[in-house]
Amino acid sequence: MLKALRIPRNSVLMKWFISYAAVLMIPLIISIVMYSVSIRVVETQTTQANEKLLKQIQETFDNRLRNVQRLSVELTLNTGVTSLNTSKLSNSDNYTLTKIISELQSYKTANDFIDEIYIYYKANDTAVSTKYRLDSKELYDSLSPQTKTSYDEWIRYFNQQNLHGFFKLLHKPVNDDKYEPVIVYYKPLTLDTESNPGTVVFFVIKESQLLDNIQDSSGLNDSSILVLDSKSQVIASAPTVNDASMTWGPDDLAGHQGVIHRNFQGEESVVSYIRSAITGWIYISVTSEQVFQGKAKYVQRLTLYSVLLCLIVGFVTVLWSIRRNYNPIQRLIRGLSSKTQVTVGEGKNEYSFIEEVLKHSFEENEAISIQLRQYSNSLRSYVLLRLLKGSLGYKVPQEELLQVHDIVFAKPSIAVVLFQINQTGKFNDLNITHFIMANVFEELLQREHIGSGYTVEVDNMLACIVNMSETEPSKALTELNQIISEMLTFVQDQMKIEFTASVSGFHNQLSTLPVAFIEAMEAMEYGTVIGNDGTIFHDQVIGKEEQNMNGSYYYPLGVEQQLINFIKVGDFDQAKDLLETVFENNKFETPNSVQVAKCLMFDLVGTVVKTLNDTGGDKQELFELKPIERVMHCRSIKEMQMEMILVFQEACSLIVKQKGGNTNRLGDEVKEFIDTNYTDPNLNVSAIGSRFGITPWYISKIFKEQLGIGILDYMNRIRIDQAKLLLNEQNRSLADIAQEVGYSDVTTFGRIFKKMEGITPGKYKNA
Numbered sequence: 001m002l003k004a005l006r007i008p009r010n011s012v013l014m015k016w017f018i019s020y021a022a023v024l025m026i027p028l029i030i031s032i033v034m035y036s037v038s039i040r041v042v043e044t045q046t047t048q049a050n051e052k053l054l055k056q057i058q059e060t061f062d063n064r065l066r067n068v069q070r071l072s073v074e075l076t077l078n079t080g081v082t083s084l085n086t087s088k089l090s091n092s093d094n095y096t097l098t099k100i101i102s103e104l105q106s107y108k109t110a111n112d113f114i115d116e117i118y119i120y121y122k123a124n125d126t127a128v129s130t131k132y133r134l135d136s137k138e139l140y141d142s143l144s145p146q147t148k149t150s151y152d153e154w155i156r157y158f159n160q161q162n163l164h165g166f167f168k169l170l171h172k173p174v175n176d177d178k179y180e181p182v183i184v185y186y187k188p189l190t191l192d193t194e195s196n197p198g199t200v201v202f203f204v205i206k207e208s209q210l211l212d213n214i215q216d217s218s219g220l221n222d223s224s225i226l227v228l229d230s231k232s233q234v235i236a237s238a239p240t241v242n243d244a245s246m247t248w249g250p251d252d253l254a255g256h257q258g259v260i261h262r263n264f265q266g267e268e269s270v271v272s273y274i275r276s277a278i279t280g281w282i283y284i285s286v287t288s289e290q291v292f293q294g295k296a297k298y299v300q301r302l303t304l305y306s307v308l309l310c311l312i313v314g315f316v317t318v319l320w321s322i323r324r325n326y327n328p329i330q331r332l333i334r335g336l337s338s339k340t341q342v343t344v345g346e347g348k349n350e351y352s353f354i355e356e357v358l359k360h361s362f363e364e365n366e367a368i369s370i371q372l373r374q375y376s377n378s379l380r381s382y383v384l385l386r387l388l389k390g391s392l393g394y395k396v397p398q399e400e401l402l403q404v405h406d407i408v409f410a411k412p413s414i415a416v417v418l419f420q421i422n423q424t425g426k427f428n429d430l431n432i433t434h435f436i437m438a439n440v441f442e443e444l445l446q447r448e449h450i451g452s453g454y455t456v457e458v459d460n461m462l463a464c465i466v467n468m469s470e471t472e473p474s475k476a477l478t479e480l481n482q483i484i485s486e487m488l489t490f491v492q493d494q495m496k497i498e499f500t501a502s503v504s505g506f507h508n509q510l511s512t513l514p515v516a517f518i519e520a521m522e523a524m525e526y527g528t529v530i531g532n533d534g535t536i537f538h539d540q541v542i543g544k545e546e547q548n549m550n551g552s553y554y555y556p557l558g559v560e561q562q563l564i565n566f567i568k569v570g571d572f573d574q575a576k577d578l579l580e581t582v583f584e585n586n587k588f589e590t591p592n593s594v595q596v597a598k599c600l601m602f603d604l605v606g607t608v609v610k611t612l613n614d615t616g617g618d619k620q621e622l623f624e625l626k627p628i629e630r631v632m633h634c635r636s637i638k639e640m641q642m643e644m645i646l647v648f649q650e651a652c653s654l655i656v657k658q659k660g661g662n663t664n665r666l667g668d669e670v671k672e673f674i675d676t677n678y679t680d681p682n683l684n685v686s687a688i689g690s691r692f693g694i695t696p697w698y699i700s701k702i703f704k705e706q707l708g709i710g711i712l713d714y715m716n717r718i719r720i721d722q723a724k725l726l727l728n729e730q731n732r733s734l735a736d737i738a739q740e741v742g743y744s745d746v747t748t749f750g751r752i753f754k755k756m757e758g759i760t761p762g763k764y765k766n767a
Contacts, residue, residue, distance in 0.1 A: 015349070016325065020318040028307060035303040047259055050223075050272040050285050054257075057225065058276050058283045064113050065166075065185070065279055068203045071107055072187045075119070075201055078103070082190050085121045085199040097128055104130040115182060116173065116204040118143070119189070122159070122197030131173075143184060143202060144170045158200065164188060166279075168235050171204050182206050183235055223287040224264075228253075230280035253282055261289070380405040384456040388416065388463060390514030398510075409510055411451050411469040413476055416504045416516040417441075417484070418524045419462040425496035433497055434462045440490065444483045461524070465513065473506045477537060484535050500527050501535040553596055554585035560607055563648075565698040567611045569666050572652035576645055579604075583641050601631045601640050608651045615655060625650060666692070667706030670699065671714065678718045681744040685711050719743065720756050727765040734761050 075081050081100055084093055104117045108130050120127040120139055127139040134142070140151050149157070157163075164187040170179040185203040192198040227236040232253070252260060257274040264271065268289045275282050336357045383405050402408070419441075424433045438455035441464055445453045451468035470476040484501050491497040502523035504516040519538040527536040559582060566575035586600060605627040612625075627647045634640040670688060677683050688711060689696040703711050719741040726737045738749035753761045 016322050017318065020321065024310075024314040024318060028310060031303060031307055031310065035300070038299050038303070047272060050259075050287070051257060051274060054272060054274045054283045054285050058274055058281075061227065061281065061283070062276055062278050064111075064205070067111055068114070068185045068205070069187075071111070071117075071203065072185070072189070072201055074107075076189045081119060082199055084126070085123045085190055085196065089124050089126060097133055100128055101130060101133075104128070113205055114203055115206040116142075116171065116202075118202040118204070120158075120200050120202065122192070122199065139202075142172055143204070144172070144179065158186065159192070159197075161192065166229060166235060168233075171206070180206060181236075223285045226284040226286065228282040228284065232282065235281065253284075376405065380407065380454075381456045383407070384454055384463075384465065385458060387513060388456070388458065388465070388517040390517075407454060408452070409467045411467045412508050413451075413468040413470060413473075413506045414508070414510065414513060414516060415466045415468070415476070415480065415506045416513070416520040417464045417466055417480070418458070418502045418520045419464070420500040420502075420524055420527075421460075421462070421497065422500060423496065423498035425491070425498075427495065427497075430460065433495075436495065437462055437487070437491065437497070437499070438464070440487055441483070444487055450479050450483065463517070463520070468506070473539075476506050477503065477539070481535060481537075488535075500524065502527060503535065503537045505538050553600070555582060555600055555603055560603075561695060562698070563604075563607055564611045565694050567608065567648070567651050567655060568615060568692075568694060569702055570652045570656040572649050575648050575652060579641075579645055579648060597637045597640060598631075601644060602628070604644050605631060605647070608647055612651060612654065615658065625654075666694075666699075667703050670703050670711065671707060674711070674715050674718060678715060678722070679740065679742045681739075681742055683715065683742060716752050716756065720753055723749070723753065723761065724757075724764070727761060734765075737761070 080096060081103075084096055084100070086093075089097075100119065104119070108114050108117055116129055118127050118129050118139060120136065125136050127134050127136065129142075136155065137151065140154050145154065165185070167184045167186060169182055169184045171182040171184075172179045183205045185205070187201055189199040189201055225238050226234055229235050252262070253273050253275070255275075256277075258272075260271045260273075262269065262271055264286050270287050270289060271284060272287075273282050273284045333353060336354070383401065384407070387402075419434075419437055421430060421433055421437075424430055427433055427436075434455075434457055442453045442455065445451055445466065450470070451466060453464045453466050455462055455464045457463070466480065468476050468479070470479060480503060484503075488499070488501075491499070502520045504519035504523070507513070507516050523536040523538040527534075559578065562578055563575055566572070566578065582600075582604075586596070608625075608627055625647065630643050630647065631640055634643050670692065673688065673691065674683070685696040685700055689699045692699060694702075700711050703709075703714075707714070709717075723737050723741045726732055726740065734749070735746045738746045741749070743749040743752075750761055753759075753764070757764065
């Protein structure tokens with residue numbers, strides 16, 4: 001099976017399968033043990049249940065037999081009953097007989113298991129029951145033996161001295177032809193004498209009533225119940241067995257109680273019995289082996305099905321669990337196999353392979369560690385960079401980490417100097433330039449005995465952490481400035497290198513080094529944006545900021561609207577003049593001015609984008625313009641200004657291109673709009689400007705420049721020319737004509753008509 005599943009013998013999959021199978025066998029073994037125990041428990045419980053029920057039957061019989069014996073004693077002590085045992089009954093004895101019959105009826109009613117009571121007086125051959133008076137012949141007919149016995153034999157049998165006990169007879173009530181098997185308790189009430197024969201009593205107990213009630217209440221419907229007397233003769237049985245006369249050997253039913261297996265009526269059966277200590281009777285329950293073993297076989301089948309189900313489900317679960325648990329290892333093996341040189345060889349399992357891969361990885365890590373030690377300068381630069389940015393992030397204490405990389409800050413003052421290379425000189429390589437400048441700067445610091453320095457590259461700049469002994473900031477700045485000036489002179493003369501330097505303020509704690517770095521960055525940003533190529537000190541930048549706190553931001557809405565108008569008509573010359581005016585009114589001379597300048601540039605970019613979007617031009621051309629990226633790439637404010645002018649120039653060119661190269665297109669569109677809507681009384685310059693998104697003043701200016709006539713003059717000319725045509729129709733009134741050509745009242749119509757034609761509308765109509 002495992003070969004069919006293609007599981008290698010040495011695979012961990014095989015070991016898992018064997019382990020899971022072994023675990024699965026544990027509940028199976030337990031199930032088998034529990035099965036054998038359950039079988040014994042079921043048999044024991046069934047036997048105990050039968051014994052318990054037989055004991056209940058025994059107690060029921062004993063109680064009823066004791067009641068019969070008690071009644072016989074009561075009758076013996078009843079003088080009225082025994083007084084009739086005379087040789088001849090008189091008429092006065094009839095009352096006594098009637099009274100005895102009544103008493104017998106009371107005894108029968110009080111004991112419902114008694115079917116009939118007979119008292120036989122031998123002296124006068126008279127018997128009484130609960131209903132009748134009869135003689136010995138009639139009594140013989142009512143209580144007939146099961147065997148063929150004559151009347152004389154029957155009389156002689158019951159006339160025996162000291163005869164008493166239980167007998168199995170057939171009972172037929174008077175005036176009834178049907179016999180039923182009954183149990184009769186026979187006992188003398190008075191003893192026989194030579195002069196006077198005795199009196200006997202017969203208690204008739206119907207066998208069917210007694211045993212049927214017991215069988216129904218005990219739940220032994222699948223079993224046969226037999227009652228044997230002390231001579232092992234069957235007294236009663238239910239249901240009636242075919243071989244009621246069968247005998248039981250003295251060794252078969254030995255002891256007080258027990259269970260034997262024997263053939264009963266041709267079927268192997270289990271016989272449970274219990275012996276009454278009072279009567280000596282034996283109460284037997286006979287159950288066929290098939291019925292007796294029914295529960296055990298049910299448990300057997302249930303256990304078998306459970307084991308089979310457990311095997312099937314367990315096997316499927318084992319396979320599923322193995323596959324599910326093996327998938328991550330399989331993916332790991334595949335991943336490791338593809339990324340390492342280690343292979344899964346024959347005789348190896350997955351754990352051995354992983355162990356070998358880990359060993360190989362540890363060896364590689366050791367080799368890498370050796371290489372890392374060889375590149376200590378790179379690691380040192382990394383630590384310095386993290387130190388500058390305040391994100392050291394190591395769990396090792398800072399002092400210990402710096403000591404490992406031979407970084408010592410022994411002097412009290414710390415500052416940061418940034419070098420921005422503007423010209424790499426004759427080497428034309430930024431890395432070489434940084435290497436030269438770092439060595440020159442560190443050497444100058446050590447030669448002048450000013451302090452020590454540690455250099456590292458940061459964002460295409462060279463950063464130097466300066467540790468100086470001078471604690472006076474002004475003197476320290478002076479000394480540092482001298483070194484930077486000497487360095488600048490040297491690299492310019494010897495290597496044609498040009499740079500911009502920024503110096504932070506001085507600090508007296510290593511924890512404030514990130515603050516010094518930020519100060520140097522701010523000074524460098526200020527110098528870069530302003531266009532200063534010298535040395536910028538952060539303290540000087542802060543001083544200029546304090547001197548220029550009242551600077552303003554100039555880009556009013558009116559100016560923006562004018563720029564929008566210029567772009568919409570493609571007038572770059574006027575847009576450029578207005579842009580230069582905006583730049584002149586914004587002074588960018590403080591660190592804050594850098595942010596203000598960027599804000600202004602973004603506002604101007606927004607103006608361009610909004611205008612081009614409103615014109616409904618090609619979105620792809622707007623995307624290709626990329627105004628934001630172009631401004632962000634500028635290094636100085638001057639570059640931003642020049643780039644913004646180019647953006648406006650290209651935007652105006654796009655507008656002209658959209659108009660097909662026709663610079664008079666706006667005037668033509670306005671003219672066409674007027675020709676179509678001149679009849680509207682609300683048509684004016686403001687409405688036309690709103691329609692085209694241009695201010696009324698500017699659209700009037702453009703219209704006149706392009707068409708040589710003002711908007712109002714052209715609109716009035718169109719209306720008057722149309723009115724002249726309508727005046728030729730004789731049936732039209734002046735008011736109707738004025739309203740139809742776009743004048744809200746006839747007075748305005750008449751005034752403009754006379755101004756343009758030199759005659760009133762009425763005279764023109766009558767001419």
